[in-house]
Amino acid sequence: MLLWAKHSNASKRFMWKAHHYFDVYERHMARFRQQEGPIVMLEMGVFQGGSLDMWRNYFGPRLELHGMDINPEIIKYDQPPAVQMHIGSQGDDAFLERFVHQLGDKQIDIVLDDAAHQSEMMIKAFQWIYPKLSPNGVYMLEDVATNYNPDLGFYIKEGLRRPGTFIEHSKMLIDELNAFSFKNKSEATAFTRSTDSIHFYDSMVIFERKPRTGASAPVIRGKLDGAQAERSRKKFAPGR
Ligand SMILES: C[S@@+](CC[C@H](N)C(=O)[O-])C[C@H]1O[C@@H](n2cnc3c(N)ncnc32)[C@H](O)[C@@H]1O
Numbered sequence: 306m307l308l309w310a311k312h313s314n315a316s317k318r319f320m321w322k323a324h325h326y327f328d329v330y331e332r333h334m335a336r337f338r339q340q341e342g343p344i345v346m347l348e349m350g351v352f353q354g355g356s357l358d359m360w361r362n363y364f365g366p367r368l369e370l371h372g373m374d375i376n377p378e379i380i381k382y383d384q385p386p387a388v389q390m391h392i393g394s395q396g397d398d399a400f401l402e403r404f405v406h407q408l409g410d411k412q413i414d415i416v417l418d419d420a421a422h423q424s425e426m427m428i429k430a431f432q433w434i435y436p437k438l439s440p441n442g443v444y445m446l447e448d449v450a451t452n453y454n455p456d457l458g459f460y461i462k463e464g465l466r467r468p469g470t471f472i473e474h475s476k477m478l479i480d481e482l483n484a485f486s487f488k489n490k491s492e493a494t495a496f497t498r499s500t501d502s503i504h505f506y507d508s509m510v511i512f513e514r515k516p517r518t519g520a521s522a523p524v525i526r527g528k529l530d531g532a533q534a535e536r537s538r539k540k541f542a543p544g545r
Pocket residue numbers: 319320321322348349350351352353354355356373374375376393394395396419420421426
């Protein structure tokens with residue numbers, strides 16, 4: 306675990322992360338270290354800037370790091386162009402619209418949502434920012450286990466299997482990921498066409514992007530044989 310062993314101590318500033326997150330970060334982020342050119346990352350939830358330092362240390366000088374937080378004090382971490390702070394709420398449509406507008410054509414490679422940990426805001430930020438990811442980008446959310454805590458939540462109450470939580474929303478996105486296989490293929494969405502995989506870990510959800518144009522083509526090897534051959538041939542491999 307390079308990130309844990311070598312980079313988690315990069316800062317004297319406070320950082321709070323669950324231990325297993327480092328393994329997951331590395332599994333989904335390591336490939337960007339090989340990327341040529343700039344690596345654009347957004348961390349929602351800056352707090353005292355400890356994790357910002359870890360990302361800079363891990364990705365090196367090619368990292369263009371954006372931090373987003375509702376707390377105006379984060380402006381002290383602003384060092385454009387390498388580190389840029391955006392002050393506002395991830396649950397505020399007008400702010401998110403401005404942020405996306407400000408990005409213009411720029412695409413984000415890595416998003417990490419470690420901000421409000423409230424479902425309606427997580428969903429709102431996801432809806433605005435997911436389309437701004439690069440075609441092979443990754444969107445990571447941590448501390449998603451807050452979704453199970455019925456004492457939390459602002460507009461909607463969190464809780465196990467409560468409609469409206471981010472975790473329930475991401476379960477529905479599993480269907481959207483598979484929409485090329487629906488009877489009605491027109492139900493495929495922009496999410497279907499741009500998402501490769503969804504990963505669930507303890508308290509984390511990760512979306513990996515990849516352009517897709519339809520259900521994966523079958524790979525057929527060998528020759529059908531035996532009693533069921535004719536039936537199977539017609540069904541699965543006409544012409545073989
Ligand atoms: C868990 S801390 C972030 C920790 C930091 N990522 C780290 O690893 O050290 C959560 C941060 O989210 C911010 N926050 C809370 N609600 C927010 C919202 N609605 N929009 C943006 N940021 C928010 C808080 O001000 C706080 O700094």
